[in-house]
Amino acid sequence: MIKAIANRFVESLIALLLMSVVIFLLSRLTGDPVALMLGDGATEADRQALIAELGLDQSLPVQYFTFIGNALTGNFGQSLTASADPALELVLSRLPASLSLAGVALAFTLVVGIIFGVFAAVAHNSPIDVLARLIALIGQSIPSFWLGIVLMYVFAVQLRWLPTSGYGEPVHYVLPAATLGLFTLAAITRLVRASMLEALGSEYIKLARVKGLSETVVVWKHALANSLIPVITFMGTFFAVMITGAVVVETVFAWPGIGRLAYESILARDFPVVQTVVLVITALFILANLAVDILYVIVDPRMRSRG
Incomplete structure (x- = not known):
């Protein structure tokens, strides 16, 4: 088991x-940070001085190793905005x-998705099963930004049950978490339903x-315990969907997270912040994914034997 975990750890470091x-190459291809930092009134001497200060006059390999060295010490540069944090x-x-x-959002989708998947499998081909599959289809088809706007209009503007934005109180999580979790809810429902159908027909x-x-x-x-293994397998992917999908959801609901920060930094061409967010x-x-791999090795004896 230790060998399998060590292999996963090395693979994660390589990735x-x-x-x-x-990230380093893309940050060099998306624009000229020197022109943004200096503005239109800078002279050529100012430009060359800043290029030398930032190390942009060095070759790309030297710049990359400098970037890695700074990253290992927690130095990703300063924001190009007025705050210069x-x-x-x-x-x-x-x-x-x-x-x-x-x-x-992940807790919500796990609980609801598992319940939907179990009931859909137990009531196979019934109206409950059809409804669960319909929800899964809708969840994987609706764009997050559109769903967020619709939920905001219905529950915040028309019904006035929930706030349109804000952070810190439990009520502020309802609409963003529901919007963020619907796609993953559909995936979990389908996974659990398929696994439960297979388990319910097994000999044990x-x-x-x-x-x-x-x-x-x-x-x-008995049936659900074995049906959750595919869900555990894809937990890393589900978490990644939550984090990457947050760029759209946080922008719609003005959520003060790194997704909204990435959006604002891209608009401002704040390359150090964008680079740091992506990393x-x-x-x-x-x-x-490393945590899921380790958990999977612990849960499944077949993975331990494969190493």
Whole structure:
């Protein structure tokens, strides 16, 4: 098991290193930060001095290794906005808002998606099953920005039950979490339904029924326990969907997270902050998948034997 976990850890480090190369190159191709920092009134001497100060007169390999060295020490540069805050501090100050929203959305989708999937499998081909599949289809088809605007109009503007924006109170999480979690809710419902249908037709479930166990115990304990393995497998992907999808959702609901920060920084061409946001999101994605891989190795003995 230790060997399998070590292999996953090495693969995660390689993935993070490769992504740092992509982020570095993209940041060099999206515009000229020197022109943005100096403005129109700068002279050529000012331009050359700033290029030398930023190290942009060095070759790309030298610039990359300088970037990696600074990143390992937590130095991602300063924001190009008027505040000139360190980019990493700016991103980390927004990170709790994004993580809390993703956590609430993921918890909501796990609970509701598992319940929908179980009932859809138990009542196979019934109206309940059709309704669950319809919700899954709608959830994977509706764009997040459109859904967020519709929910805001209905529940905040018309019914006045919920706020249109804000952060800090439980009521502020309802609309953003529902918008963010609908796509993942559809995926979890489909996964659980398919796994439950397979489990309910297996021999150990038939044996449990022959022994006289109640249908509730058979379904919610024995069948569901084995049906959750595919959900665990895709947990890293689900978390990544929450974080990356937050760019749209946080912008719609004015949520003070890193998704909205990325949007604002792109508009302002604040390259150090954009670069830091992408790298932090990438690191979160890789860490989430590493945690899922470790959990999967612990849960599934077959993975331990494969190494």
